[in-house]
Ligand code: ADP
């Protein structure tokens with residue numbers, strides 16, 4: 191049974207608590223440095239240690255208790271204190287049971303003091319709001335103060351002056367905007383942290399109003415806990431509605447200081463983690479715990495596993511920073527489980543975020559300053575996926591569909607891991623120290639095997655491509671043996687799912703050997719459950735491994751070996767220093783995964799294998815020549831010698847413009863004219879096919895071409 195408290199008991203409580211030396215000092219400090227300091231912060235445990243029941247009563251009746259507290263605060267200030275100079279009373283460090291997840295906020299929380307943890311997705315600029323309006327009666331001139339809460343101005347109903355000449359009848363008032371009292375306000379939107387989300391649920395959001403001295407301390411992308419009172423407001427969109435929107439009047443804000451704070455590692459966990467790290471099959475086990483329902487893709491899974499652990503961020507003596515986070519790109523035909531892998535990783539990785547390149551949000555993948563209805567006409571800073579994934583993993587699907595804005599700003603964000611926004615009074619630098627796991631489809635929907643290099647079929651700017659440590663090409667070509675394996679795997683996944691779904695009753699289903707099915711599909715169950723993986727990863731981040739001499743040699747030898755392939759008559763550049771850094775990051779990650787303080791030769795070997803594997807696959811598609819410029823620059827060595835793509839385009843267009851009839855130009859004519867311009871026959875045929883494909887040409891009749 192909850193204990194109830196009289197007003198006098200509450201006041202007595204506050205007098206006792208705020209009478210302590212600690213608070214006397216705070217009051218003195220405020221008196222000396224007002225208005226810079228104008229809040230008294232009371233941690234919840236101070237109320238709790240005074241009286242546990244009162245502390246609990248406070249959570250249920252915060253408005254009443256705070257009002258009593260504010261009276262005590264006023265009385266504790268020096269006698270000469272101006273009554274209009276408000277000092278705030280802010281409660282911090284709410285207990286565990288006052289913490290509510292956004293998705294669990296209900297009507298029962300209205301008027302209650304709760305703590306909500308999450309990511310600040312939006313934050314408006316700070317603007318003054320009128321808190322006390324001064325009105326003058328238009329007949330008798332009496333001054334009337336009205337407290338203001340909402341967005342709409344509240345006017346007096348009638349003149350309250352009993353002695354006025356208007357005889358309390360007047361209903362016309364003038365606002366004295368200059369003499370009214372204002373406070374700073376900021377509106378924020380909190381999105382529940384991804385850790386609370388399971389099964390790919392959409393994150394829920396809540397709006398918070400932050401006032402006075404704490405307005406403006408939150409920026410989009412911050413990981414915070416907001417403590418405050420839940421209130422409701424009528425929805426704006428209808429005239430009169432019984433559906434109310436919930437928001438929070440924020441009393442105090444706490445910033446999450448440490449990385450991976452949200453992951454608790456107990457002593458017991460630590461023992462288990464150390465035991466896991468000593469398992470000779472550690473690497474295999476970890477790979478088997480990544481998307482086990484997806485068949486094969488061993489290299490991709492190894493790469494993603496290493497990405498999860500990450501290389502080490504370094505700050506050099508001259509102040510420059512070297513990124514440790516790795517970026518991985520999967521480009522592939524439709525239906526090869528790219529999206530599936532990304533979704534899985536966004537759930538598995540600490541601070542994982544899943545977003546699509548073609549997302550509808552204004553912030554896109556990075557961040558934006560927007561003026562929309564959320565800000566009620568003021569500018570709002572909105573954080574995109576990369577900012578929300580700060581110190582985590584950003585899983586970006588359909589990267590090729592991203593907006594032109596993201597296209598131009600993304601590589602900057604990936605490299606410097608910062609995003610600057612300067613627009614309309616908002617200047618902010620948002621951190622996006624995340625790894626990125628991205629997926630994209632080929633330019634024409636599916637990889638073509640007509641000899642066009644794979645990299646030419648990826649619709650991403652070269653500058654962006656070069657930021658990825660590893661790029662995997664996933665093709666879906668019929669292959670009897672692999673098809674058989676995949677088919678049986680997928681069918682087994684479904685059958686195991688069916689058996690799991692039946693659950694307890696499974697043994698009763700006749701005609702199927704449940705135990706045999708479960709045994710046969712054991713590999714579809716992750717070796718380490720997700721919770722444990724997250725703890726293991728978080729734990730490993732404490733380690734900064736150092737390369738041994740042998741490791742340095744292995745990497746050097748391998749890198750120089752590949753470099754040398756470009757020397758001589760070939761004269762291409764097979765690999766650049768960017769890939770050398772990738773070697774280092776991958777090796778560090780591998781050592782971290784073993785919780786090793788040193789990066790050993792085995793770690794280097796693992797990274798060498800991955801880099802060679804991905805480069806080999808890409809270069810094989812282009813006739814086996816190792817030429818990094820093929821993918822990382824606009825023109826490879828080979829292409830620089832021949833006509834540029836844009837020239838080809840304009841040659842074909844000008845031929846149509848010059849020789850075209852109402853039927854367009856026939857293929858034979860086209861080839862002969864193009865030949866005169868120095869364009870070989872097969873080039874012309876290919877270009878025509880490509881231009882038909884992208885819709886810039888069409889066939890008015892068979893064998894003829896016209897501009898669309
Ligand atoms: P993408 O994003 O590459 O177009 P999806 O992730 O949507 O492909 O995958 C399509 C479906 O095919 C998913 O249901 C996935 O489980 C299945 N699938 C494709 N490849 C595999 C695989 N290697 N192992 C298991 N399932 C697969």
Ligand code: MG
Pocket residue numbers: 528529530587
């Ligand atoms: Mg997909």
